[in-house]
Amino acid sequence: MFLSKNWMGIRSAGSATLRYMEIRSAKYIISSPSYLDCPKTDLPEYAFIGRSNVGKSSLINMLTDIDRLAKTSAAPGKTQLINHFAIETIDKKEVSKWWLVDLPGYGFAKVSISQRRKWESMIEDFLKKRETLAHVFLLIDSRHEPQKLDLDFVNRMGKWEIPFTLVFTKADKENQRTVQGNVKSFLQKMRETWQFLPAHFITSAEKKTGRVEILRLIGELNSEWQNTSKK
Ligand SMILES: Nc1nc2c(ncn2[C@@H]2O[C@H](COP(=O)(O)OP(=O)(O)OP(=O)(O)O)[C@@H](O)[C@H]2O)c(=O)[nH]1
């Protein structure tokens, strides 16, 4: 039923083009209520989406190694706008500039239906219409068995043809067996409708698990972005 494109995947980590880049600077720039108000740019953007409280903002802090860059909270519904962070990385003396984008979560029950719809269309418009969106990281809480809300969102991403990587978060909070079991079940559920599965990472913002792997992927996607824009 769903896409079978190999751009959903990641190339082998052994590839020579994959290198690990260092963060040189990371700055909060602006919070926008609509994709139309976001910064004008031709640099690639990497957005983080997932249900409320899954750990999107924490992952941004973990990747940039700046504890309070994106605002986090133990209570769901903290991020309410589209937040842009300007990132500079350095890899073998070459500086790259790109964006991290922190989005509000979906599925937050404790707001009015109209507010929830507003957030949903803000997210959907951004994901579907933002021309500089290079890739999406779709976060899933690794402590839980597959949830309908997440599977529905994954399927919507397929329908919209938006490339993404799955990130199973909070891996430090459960034993590894449970985490592995939940990841496997989620991918198994996806197989019911997806011909090819997207790549996935398992992360912990606490322990910095998955940091190097995600930065490597972003580095590779940045190179692809540059090559495509030169054509
Ligand atoms: N132990 C642990 N806690 C985490 C991890 N990631 C996030 N948290 C905690 O989970 C809570 C929610 O994290 P946020 O990063 O604010 O989640 P969010 O997805 O941005 O949430 P909203 O903006 O409300 O949608 C916070 O209390 C974080 O400290 C993790 O990897 N391990």
Ligand SMILES: [Mg+2]
């Ligand atoms: Mg947040």
